[in-house]
Amino acid sequence: MKPRATKQEIQHVIERIEEFGYKVHSIEGEERVVIGVVGVGDVTACLESVEAMPQVEKAVRISAPYKFVSREFRPGKTQVVVDGVEIGGDEFVVMAGPCSVENEKQILHAAEEVARAGARLLRGGAFKPRTSPYDFQGLEEEGLKLLARAREATGLGIVTEVMSDRDVDLIAEYADLLQVGARNMQNFALLKTLGRCGKPVLLKRGLSSTIKELLMSAEYVVAHGNPNVILCERGIRTFETATRNTCDLAGVAALAELTHLPLIVDPSHATGKRSLVPAVSRAAVAIGADGLLVEAHPCPEKAVSDGAQSLDLRQFATMMRELQPWITLWKQMRVTETAAAV
Ligand code: PEP
Ligand code: MN
Numbered sequence: 001m002k003p004r005a006t007k008q009e010i011q012h013v014i015e016r017i018e019e020f021g022y023k024v025h026s027i028e029g030e031e032r033v034v035i036g037v038v039g040v041g042d043v044t045a046c047l048e049s050v051e052a053m054p055q056v057e058k059a060v061r062i063s064a065p066y067k068f069v070s071r072e073f074r075p076g077k078t079q080v081v082v083d084g085v086e087i088g089g090d091e092f093v094v095m096a097g098p099c100s101v102e103n104e105k106q107i108l109h110a111a112e113e114v115a116r117a118g119a120r121l122l123r124g125g126a127f128k129p130r131t132s133p134y135d136f137q138g139l140e141e142e143g144l145k146l147l148a149r150a151r152e153a154t155g156l157g158i159v160t161e162v163m164s165d166r167d168v169d170l171i172a173e174y175a176d177l178l179q180v181g182a183r184n185m186q187n188f189a190l191l192k193t194l195g196r197c198g199k200p201v202l203l204k205r206g207l208s209s210t211i212k213e214l215l216m217s218a219e220y221v222v223a224h225g226n227p228n229v230i231l232c233e234r235g236i237r238t239f240e241t242a243t244r245n246t247c248d249l250a251g252v253a254a255l256a257e258l259t260h261l262p263l264i265v266d267p268s269h270a271t272g273k274r275s276l277v278p279a280v281s282r283a284a285v286a287i288g289a290d291g292l293l294v295e296a297h298p299c300p301e302k303a304v305s306d307g308a309q310s311l312d313l314r315q316f317a318t319m320m321r322e323l324q325p326w327i328t329l330w331k332q333m334r335v336t337e338t339a340a341a342v
Pocket of ligand 1: 099125129180181182204234269310
């Protein structure tokens with residue numbers, strides 16, 4: 001719709017689309033409303049009819065199989081606000097904390113130090129997807145309570161993983177951003193439930209998933225009612241064994257062309273080695289990602305999960321300091337991009 005379209009004009013367009021038998025899904029931006037036409041079959045007649053209506057700016061056919069998350073649907077970038085922190089806007093947002101919540105002292109210490117170093121959100125798993133059933137599975141609700149305490153103490157919003165659609169309500173009570181882990185990227189029951197949960201979602205790329213499959217999974221969440229989705233590149237499985245996974249940074253650049261959703265990089269799971277985390281983080285800034293998800297632990301040697309890839313808190317602070325000049329360049333790049341998009 002044109003920026004000055006009235007509610008009534010928008011309603012008329014919606015009614016016309018529904019007369020053709022399609023479903024309607026609108027997104028209200030700051031400047032304009034975009035009305036999505038959803039359904040099967042040839043949409044040509046509907047588009048032609050709608051395009052002739054007052055205050056309709058353009059009717060565009062979207063060719064990608066993912067619709068709501070595509071750049072065709074929304075040419076500008078989407079900002080997802082998590083507990084007052086905007087991701088996808090003009091701030092490079094770092095989320096950090098341990099792989100797993102282990103005990104009160106550990107999570108509080110980690111939260112205080114990552115906040116001091118400039119992290120804007122606290123990560124920590126309470127429900128852990130472990131390859132072996134004999135490994136630590138997470139503190140579950142007790143872990144969520146400890147995260148809530150860390151939130152109270154530091155003011156940091158919480159990012160934590162949800163593994164099953166049965167746990168969504170419980171985790172949404174505590175978390176500000178619900179993480180879907182790589183192993184669950186195609187858990188469609190979970191994605192549908194998250195579509196209805198009302199809290200933002202962090203969707204990690206599956207271990208062996210293509211960019212298109214990642215976007216289709218994001219489409220599930222958005223199509224079921226939740227437009228607040230952030231995508232995360234966390235490395236994919238290849239023949240290479242020198243790193244835990246292969247960080248597909250070119251894929252991040254490709255995603256930026258295909259989708260308006262915010263994109264972050266997890267350099268910890270992408271490499272599996274703490275020594276590689278700062279370099280991959282810099283590269284993520286340079287490629288124009290919107291933020292990072294980093295594992296940082298008070299004592300990585302003693303971590304119950306992912307110690308080898310976790311920075312200690314001092315290393316995290318050093319990395320944050322060393323990222324600053326790159327983030328300054330990132331901000332200049334962001335201003336130029338935003339100006340070009342307008
Ligand atoms: C995690 O963030 O701790 C995690 C399990 O990540 P992934 O799902 O990317 O392996
Ligand atoms: Mn981990």
